[in-house]
Amino acid sequence: MIIVIDGPAGSGKSSTARAIANRLNIEYLDSGALYRAATLIYLEADCDKEAFFNLLDKKDISFYYRNQLFHIAIDGKSVTDDIRTEAVAENVSEVAAMPDVRAFVNELMREVVKDGAYIAEGRDLGTAVFPNAELKFYMWADLDERARRRFDERKDKNPDLTFRQVKESIARRDQKDEKRETDPLKKAEDAIEIDTTGLTFEQQVDQICLEVKQRIEF
Ligand code: DC
Secondary structure, eight states, rough: EEEEEEEEETSHHHHHHHHHHHTTTOOEEHHHHHHHHHHHHHHHHHOOOOHHHHHHHHHHHEEEEEETTTEEEETTEEOOGGGSHHHHHHHHHHHHHHHHHHHHHHHHHHHHHSSSSSEESSSSIIIIIIISSSEEEEEEOOHHHHHHHHHHHHTOTTTTTOHHHHHHHHHHHHHHHHSSSSSSSOTTOOOOOEEEOOOOHHHHHHHHHHHHHHHOOO
């Protein structure tokens, strides 16, 4: 069983999907984290694309969700924190636009959700990866609100960061995610749209949980 949430960066997909996984006692899958792990491999390898795809194919990427955190490891070494750096954020859209990388990540995800009940979040899950998902949501919020959320999340760890930098970085990513040729960010026709601008976190979680409970029996 798979429920998917797609939407742009900072729309609240990740925190919402985790809260729903906890409430419904199902697994959580963060597809962006898989693209970030691929990006880390790309940055560390510092090689051409051909060599990178060969290397990626040989990597063992494993993950699990526990205590509110999506843990991820490459060849047995945890990269849960390493995938959240600004360097990865700046390069991930470029790496995620490579069709070979998308095929690799999609295969990984389809394999893992065969067993169990999952809520997964990303950009193209309802359109390209799981077109037959039991339930699909598309979450969004206006750019200023998304940038404010990301800025509030990060400012303590990175005191030099400005709101403007975060807003520009998100806008650049939106642009790349929406314009890429392979599986761009797009609302699936049968997805339920949730505009989170002005909603509190509790309100958005309640709204999605209600839809899930009305449509899926646990
Ligand atoms: O959700 P996130 O910010 O961690 O995602 C990181 C990047 O991965 C994002 O810029 C776009 C890409 N991504 C994607 O192309 N397709 C997905 N299903 C999930 C993420």
